[in-house]
Amino acid sequence: xxxxxxxxxxxVLPGRSLRLSCAASGFTFSSYAMHWVRxxxxxxxxxxxxxxxxxxxxxxxxxxxxxxxISRDNSKNxxxxxxxxxxxxxxxVYYCARGKGLMTAHLWGQGTLVTVSS
Amino acid sequence: xxALTQPASVSGSPGQSITISCTGTSSDVGVYxxxxxxxxxxxxxxxxxxxxxxxxxxxxxxxxxxxxxxxxASLTISGLQAEDEADYYCSSYTxxxxxxxxxxxxxxxx
Numbered sequence: 001x002x003x004x005x006x007x008x009x010x011x012v013l014p015g016r017s018l019r020l021s022c023a024a025s026g027f028t029f030s031s032y033a034m035h036w037v038r039x040x041x042x043x044x045x046x047x048x049x050x051x052x053x054x055x056x057x058x059x060x061x062x063x064x065x066x067x068x069x070i071s072r073d074n075s076k077n078x079x080x081x082x083x084x085x086x087x088x089x090x091x092x093v094y095y096c097a098r099g100k101g102l103m104t105a106h107l108w109g110q111g112t113l114v115t116v117s118s
Numbered sequence: 119x120x121a122l123t124q125p126a127s128v129s130g131s132p133g134q135s136i137t138i139s140c141t142g143t144s145s146d147v148g149v150y151x152x153x154x155x156x157x158x159x160x161x162x163x164x165x166x167x168x169x170x171x172x173x174x175x176x177x178x179x180x181x182x183x184x185x186x187x188x189x190x191a192s193l194t195i196s197g198l199q200a201e202d203e204a205d206y207y208c209s210s211y212t213x214x215x216x217x218x219x220x221x222x223x224x225x226x227x228x
Contacts, residue, residue, distance in 0.1 A: 035217070037164075044121070044222035045156070045164065045207050059215045062119060100169055103152040103211035108163040 002026040004096050004109030011115045012086055022079040022096030022109060030054070030074035033099030036081050037108075038092035048094070049081065050102050057102070064090075086116045122147065122208055122220035129226040135196040138223045140208030141189055146218055148189040152211035155184055155193045158222075159204045167206075168193060195225075203227040 008020040022034070036048040049060045049070040058070050069082040079096050093113050097105035123141040130136040140147065140155075147153055155168040166175055168184035171191060181196045191210070195202055208220040 037219075044205075045158070045209075045219045047209065047217040047219055050217065061216060095163065100166075102215070103150070103217065104154045104166070104169050104209070105156075105164075105217070106166050106169070106175070108165070110163050 002098065002107050004098065004107065006094060006096050006109045006112035009094065009112030009114045011117060013118055014086060014088060014116055016086055017082070017084045018086060018114060020081040020083065020094055020096075020112060020114070022081075024077045024079065024098070027098065029072075029077040033102050034070075034072060034079045035097045035099050035105040036070060036079075036094060037097060037105055038090075038094045039111075040089070040092040043092075046092070047105070050099060051079070052102060059102070083114070086114075088116050090114065091116050119146075119212055119214065119216060119218045122210060122218055124206075124208060124220035124223045126221070127224045127226065129228055130198045131228045132198050132200065134198050135194060136198060136225065137195075138193045138206055138208075138225070140191040140193070140210075140220050142191075142210050142218070143189055145214075146210040146212040147186065147191050149213065150211045151186070153184065153186055153191040154209045155182075155191075156207045156209070157202075157204045158207060164207070198227055200227050 093111040097108040100106040158164040172184040
């Protein structure tokens, strides 16, 4: 069965960096676009970024553009989110999701919590 | 990108039907048939209930249905059950090649 397991969350100081990982199994990872979506405490879902199946196309929400980088290693079945210049408003549970194309986040992981605080 | 507009809350009794609206613009909902609906129980992974406006993924109950008219999409849940109580979010693909979510709707089953 499809499994997506996020890791790398934790507490980080404002202005610092953090890299999230999403380990995929149970499907042909290299055939699917992948998304990152986040949910701040008490808030709704916010789409973060998407990467095409081969990594050639990447798109970002305005709120993270220039600070976050989405990438993937198809040989390791792993999705990444490099987060730089973190702000308190980046505090959230970060979910990875297998895409139904670039347009839809289909199957989701359980999420990893990132807290940006001094 | 501005979030899609959803009502903050809706409620209904078991067995009834409810509809949740999702209003966007001519740059997202109005121009693409890539509207999705998600069910989210707090502390769990969100679950895709409807994709491409009205398509139900395998395993999703046929009590859930989706539609769209102009810039507004809708999710209808018929025969409400206690387990349907959750937060529901719509999303749409946009003309910027991004995805935008709605603010979410809390469904209470009375």
